[in-house]
Amino acid sequence: MHGWKGRRLRLDLTNRTYEIEPLSVDYYKKWIGGRGFNSDVVYHETYQGMDPLDPESPLCFGSGPLAGTFAPLSGRTTVSCRSPMTCSNMDTGIHGHGDTNMGGAFGPFMKYAGFDQIIVKGKADKPVWVFIDDDKVSFRDASHLWGVGAKKATIKIQEELGDPDVKVSLIGPAGENLVRYACILNNFSSSGGRTGMGCVMGSKNLKAIAVRGTKPITIARPDEFAKLAWALRDKVHNSPSAIRRKAEGSMDLFDVGNAIGINAHRNASTGFMPGIEETYGGLQWAEQFLFRRKACWSCPVACGRYTLIKEGKYAGFSCGGPEMESVCNLGCRIDTYDVAAVNVLCGMVNDLGMDSVSAGAALSWTMEAFEKGYITEQDTGGIRLEWGDTETSMKVIEMIARREGFGDLLAEGNIRVAEKLGVGQDIVPHCRGLEHISVDPRITMGFSLGYAMSTRGSDHLKNYSCVEFPGCAKSRSYQVEEIFGPEGAKKFWEDFPKELNELDTKPVLCTWSEKNKCVADLVSCCCQAIGSWGGAGTWQEAYYPLLAAATGIDLTPEEVFQSAERVINIERAHWLRDGSGIQDDTHIDRYFDEGVHDGPFKGMVIDREKWAWAQQEYYKTHGWDELGFITEDKARELKIEDILPDMESGKKIIRQWLDSDKKAVTPMFVPTGLRK
Amino acid sequence: MTLRQEKVIVIDPSKCVGCHSCEMACAMKHFGVCHPHYSRIRIQEFREVNTFVPVTCQACEDAACIKVCPMNARIRLESGAVVTDEEKCIGCRACVYACPFGAPVIHPENGKTMSCDLCMDDELGPWCVKACTMQQALKFVDARDAARAKGRDFAAMLKEQNEPPHQDDADFSFSFSVE
Amino acid sequence: MKVVIVGNGIAGNEVASYLREHGPQADDVDITILSAERFPEYDPCSLPYFVGGEVDRDAVFRKDQDYYRNSRINLVLDNKAVSIDPEAREVRTEKGDVFGYDSLVLAHGGSLFIPPIPGIDLDGVFSCKVLAEADRLAGHQGTRAVVIGSGAIGIEAAEALKLKGYQVAIIELLDWIMPTLFCEGASRFLADEMRGYGIEVYTSEKVLEIQGRGSVESVKTDRREIPCDTVVVATGVVPGRPLAETAGIACERGILVNDRMLTSAADIYACGDCVQTFDAVSGEGCMYQLKHNAIEQARVAARNILGEEARYRGAYPFARAHYFDTHAVTFGKTLKGLERTCRPDQVGVIERDTDDGYLRLLLEDGKIVGGQAIGRFADHAGLFMGFMWRGVDMDDFKKNWRKIAELESVFPWQYRKAGQVLGLSALDAPDGMEMART
Known part of the structure; x- marks a missing residue:
């Protein structure tokens, strides 16, 4: 087998055994790669109502056919499980599919060891870490690593093995303490943050997985593959946006975002921060803090940063990162201009092993709740968080990771904090219990729809519809044509650039982007290449020929697209099985009622009527029914008929809830007519 | 020390980002597979301090590997590159031990050694260098230019540091540069 | 300019080829190599691998006859130099030929130390230092071998014979194998590895006699008697001083040279296994008879012959032990x-x-x-x-x-x-x- 390795590894932590399972070509054709295998396993090996932290819940690490090859930007790994963080708005006890995608080099090394996927089940009786040395797997005592930060623990493991080239995927103290939004890190600071996969890993008493692999990935048609990879690399080398990304890192998006006012400023109530040029500007940032760039496996761009604070209070502090999302959520979101402190916060969050978005959201929610008078020091055990208070923020971050005092509550995620305290539900900016990233859903409608429809919760990296941004659309007009057809494109350009705030074209755009992003995940490539800077063109130009040359299996582009659709559907089915459908595909009331506070789009809200239309339109583009459920036809077309009984039982749950007068956890807009 | 007239690969570790693209390119070029062990250029990772050093054969003028090979299997090509003649090599690794960089690496399939052949006369030039187009940590330059570009001539500098000192060269001690 | 080089080994050839490549008026240098052997340059380090069948016989040669012809090097084979007259600037060979020189290079290396053991001249006793001997050993049909001495050559010869299917034993007089190269701990580990590959290793044992009528039948030590049909003597190399002594050149353990590879006699240089130089790190006198030192010494000698002010950095020991x-x-x-x-x-x-x-x-x-x-x-x-x-x-x-x-x-x-x-x-x-x- 070429490109793929033909096997996956199943670890059973309860009995400390492992099993190597061969996979058939048909299986690969059906699911293509990492996210596909993961979604299949996570759906089929869990059940309705299962506790995500149940020992039998399968934690999957998957990588695709291009991971670890010469194809550029191919170092990604998808981690999936039932998510402890995300939940339905009906009841925070209802969970669904969760996944996160991380860079670094773990996926490639999994493949060098001979596995396309690693599935972890069971629960060790005491902390362990697992060493995978090609086909040999050993379970080792991790008591000395428990409570140790990510960086130190990685060094300890590498030193214990005497091999600095071993790749370690691990959790920080936050994961051990079951912080619901704990992340998994590899290569010191490449993290898979969202949906709390680190929490699942911690619940299994698994500190780390270390991999050493010595087997090469063979390529079916090496000459052709090399030629294609060079062509794609040349494209990346010459892409102006890639060159900018190299210089500024993903911080190049900060200025852009701030200019149109979408950065989640002040608990995402507004998106505009005045006077950031001297502090948050991309080049400025690099000049102040960048020690040296770092890259994921086989990526020529290297948007990764390594920060060194040279002067001031935090002089000498160094850490991997931060990435723009982290900066935005731990800086802009809590309204601080102390950028050195933001770096420290980002470094801490990484080392402690938490999702920087949700951690930032926890801080900013507390700040706004204080401001609004929802909570007082009595609720927080004497801690008071004011806007921009980075020092207390650091303390609180540490408390969250250790689950001490008020941190214990914040570790549950904003939606549960508000639910438990009984206040502030209206200021939790979330979909499916996951706080949204730093793009304001009132302004960019494609992202907005994406958040709501995403199976990950409020995150852009499932429906990466960046073509809606004026800059992206202009530089990639060919994509506009591809998405909307000649007629639609004409209309798109007529509305341009107001297009950004319109929902009309977004259902189509979202579906298209969703599938494209899914293909990138399936082959294990960085979505940035075909996404925000788009240097590599569309995936069809970029990765489809590479996929064929690497594997030697000539799937048609339609077949690959269908696989992507299958993956999207099975992930959706996972939520639907638990009854989370249309009532969760929406935003909190705040975004429909309260206008943007500041910036060029001041006063903008989402239109309720249009939203209801867009929801239905989106379902139609997928061939789903009016409740957002997968139809029998669709299931048969995608050869996932086995989900149909689950759809029925899921429908029962949602009907029951709609017919009851049970309130939603947070006030969210549910299209009229659904409830009595 | 005089340098040859040929072109050489010059390394600037301060620009290396540890993406391993060069390794992938090398493995692809010579074996048609992907794995760092199949590459002749290797990145030494010090990821905890985010420092990466690409190590490849510098084709030293007075190459230790040529002198210590019992089989005379380390040979210099027309291009200036020093490679292992696999017909003769018995895999004793003397060249690996003698090299101040540890540049010759073990052939993963036959246990002999291998080192950079500058991709012979491939029209793309050395693949590793091309793969580093964006970061410029690897450059393929005229050996004389490389020697002239002081401070950047990593090859010559390290080579000199690692050679037995001349007897009349009293001040050869290497002090710790950074506190 | 007339340069005569005594010895057709690594050092001698390095001098010759360096002179030919780098001489300013290259054609004016008249180069003669006097060799006691019958072959173009070969590498003694390669011989065990040829004996063991890992490489062809061709692979041991560093040069062929054409090289000498094309480089206009006068190669005189099978004609050992026996005396030097520094006054007359002449070298005399065993066949009575006389070669005049402007510069003379002594690069005839050393000869195998033959321990005074009874039976050392029996049939089936070999060395592995020169090609003629290696040829004999490679052609020998035997089943049980004893290697006397455990230096690098002894170890490699043992591996070679093991590869050929012999049952092999190594006998070392000192307390551990490769005593000049490794400390006790590492050496014991390496000996255990050898035993793991099926080679018997006996240390602190003295060979008393090689027994047999006409050909070898057994080796008797102070502790045991090992039946065998093949004996390889690898007890070290003694630098060749006699030739230098005929010219009154100062010698200690080997021929003494300064840091320009010049001996005590004018215009007579020496390099390779026959010289005694100084350690590159400590500066103390030393004799590391290793290939890389020979090459470096030869280059220094050649550059000085060409009038450069080249100085030798000193010799250093570096050796690998590789078997299986x-x-x-x-x-x-x-x-x-x-x-x-x-x-x-x-x-x-x-x-x-x-x-x-x-x-x-x-x-x-x-x-x-x-x-x-x-x-x-x-x-x-x-x-x-x-x-x-x-x-x-x-x-x-x-x-x-x-x-x-x-x-x-x-x-x-x-x-x-x-x-x-x-x-x-x-x-x-x-x-x-x-x-x-x-």
Whole structure:
């Protein structure tokens, strides 16, 4: 087998055994790669109502056919499980599919060891870490690593093995303490943050997985593959946006975002921060803090940063990162201009092993709740968080990771904090219990729809519809044509650039982007290449020929697209099985009622009527029914008929809830007519 | 020390980002597979301090590997590159031990050694260098230019540091540069 | 200019080819090589691998006849030089030929030390130092072999015979095998490895007699009698002094030379296994009869012949021990060698022993002067040789290795790598994370 390795590894932590399972070509054709295998396993090996932290819940690490090859930007790994963080708005006890995608080099090394996927089940009786040395797997005592930060623990493991080239995927103290939004890190600071996969890993008493692999990935048609990879690399080398990304890192998006006012400023109530040029500007940032760039496996761009604070209070502090999302959520979101402190916060969050978005959201929610008078020091055990208070923020971050005092509550995620305290539900900016990233859903409608429809919760990296941004659309007009057809494109350009705030074209755009992003995940490539800077063109130009040359299996582009659709559907089915459908595909009331506070789009809200239309339109583009459920036809077309009984039982749950007068956890807009 | 007239690969570790693209390119070029062990250029990772050093054969003028090979299997090509003649090599690794960089690496399939052949006369030039187009940590330059570009001539500098000192060269001690 | 080179080995040929390539008026240099043997240049290091069948006979040759013709080098074979007249500037050979010279290079190496053991001249007794002997050994049909002496050649010969299907035993007079190359610990490990491959190793044993009528039947030591049909003598090489002594050239253990490879006689240079030079690190007199030293010495001699002011940096020991899947390397001094010249308080040892390798570094006054490595540590031996040349103080190193490659500086990365190899922990000092939290 070429490109793929033909096997996956199943670890059973309860009995400390492992099993190597061969996979058939048909299986690969059906699911293509990492996210596909993961979604299949996570759906089929869990059940309705299962506790995500149940020992039998399968934690999957998957990588695709291009991971670890010469194809550029191919170092990604998808981690999936039932998510402890995300939940339905009906009841925070209802969970669904969760996944996160991380860079670094773990996926490639999994493949060098001979596995396309690693599935972890069971629960060790005491902390362990697992060493995978090609086909040999050993379970080792991790008591000395428990409570140790990510960086130190990685060094300890590498030193214990005497091999600095071993790749370690691990959790920080936050994961051990079951912080619901704990992340998994590899290569010191490449993290898979969202949906709390680190929490699942911690619940299994698994500190780390270390991999050493010595087997090469063979390529079916090496000459052709090399030629294609060079062509794609040349494209990346010459892409102006890639060159900018190299210089500024993903911080190049900060200025852009701030200019149109979408950065989640002040608990995402507004998106505009005045006077950031001297502090948050991309080049400025690099000049102040960048020690040296770092890259994921086989990526020529290297948007990764390594920060060194040279002067001031935090002089000498160094850490991997931060990435723009982290900066935005731990800086802009809590309204601080102390950028050195933001770096420290980002470094801490990484080392402690938490999702920087949700951690930032926890801080900013507390700040706004204080401001609004929802909570007082009595609720927080004497801690008071004011806007921009980075020092207390650091303390609180540490408390969250250790689950001490008020941190214990914040570790549950904003939606549960508000639910438990009984206040502030209206200021939790979330979909499916996951706080949204730093793009304001009132302004960019494609992202907005994406958040709501995403199976990950409020995150852009499932429906990466960046073509809606004026800059992206202009530089990639060919994509506009591809998405909307000649007629639609004409209309798109007529509305341009107001297009950004319109929902009309977004259902189509979202579906298209969703599938494209899914293909990138399936082959294990960085979505940035075909996404925000788009240097590599569309995936069809970029990765489809590479996929064929690497594997030697000539799937048609339609077949690959269908696989992507299958993956999207099975992930959706996972939520639907638990009854989370249309009532969760929406935003909190705040975004429909309260206008943007500041910036060029001041006063903008989402239109309720249009939203209801867009929801239905989106379902139609997928061939789903009016409740957002997968139809029998669709299931048969995608050869996932086995989900149909689950759809029925899921429908029962949602009907029951709609017919009851049970309130939603947070006030969210549910299209009229659904409830009595 | 005089340098040859040929072109050489010059390394600037301060620009290396540890993406391993060069390794992938090398493995692809010579074996048609992907794995760092199949590459002749290797990145030494010090990821905890985010420092990466690409190590490849510098084709030293007075190459230790040529002198210590019992089989005379380390040979210099027309291009200036020093490679292992696999017909003769018995895999004793003397060249690996003698090299101040540890540049010759073990052939993963036959246990002999291998080192950079500058991709012979491939029209793309050395693949590793091309793969580093964006970061410029690897450059393929005229050996004389490389020697002239002081401070950047990593090859010559390290080579000199690692050679037995001349007897009349009293001040050869290497002090710790950074506190 | 007329240059006569005595000896057609590594050093002699290096002088000849250097003169031919670099001579300013190359054609004016008239080069003659006098050889006692019948072959163009071959590499003695290769012989065991030819005997063992790992490579063809062709592979042992470094040059062929055409080379000499094309390079206009007058190669005189099978005609041993026997005396020198420095006054008349003449060399006389055993066949009575006389060669006049402007510069003379003595590069005839050494000859095998033949221990005075009864039966040493029996049929079935071989050496493995020259090609003629190796040819005989390769063509010999036997089943049981005893190798006397466990230097590099002895070990390689043992491997070669094992590969040919012989049952092999090695006998070493001293306490451990490869006594001049390795310390006791590493050596014992290597001996165990050899035993693992089915080779019998006997140390601290003296061969009393090689027994047999006409041909070898057994070897008798002070402890046992080993039946065998083949004996390989590998008891070391003695530098060839007699020729030099005919010219009254100063000799100690070998021919004495200065740092320009010049002997006590005018215009007579010497290089290779026959000379006694000085150690590159300590400067003390030494005889490391190793190929890389021969090549370097030859180049210095050639450059001086051409009128350059080239000076020799000194010789250094560096050898690898490789048989089957065992890989080991040694450089510089051994502990025993060190203890001969130093006070006990000057000597230091750094040692690492893991599942997949062994490393020992020997320190004199805190600086590396030698080391041995087996397995995975061997690949990093070059790092520590670099430390040896630079005279890195290992106490300073241990304190500072972590800082050295710290953020602002990349150079020299070898320090950080060496720290990793030595198993030093990067966590000994507080890092950025801790600073922030306190």
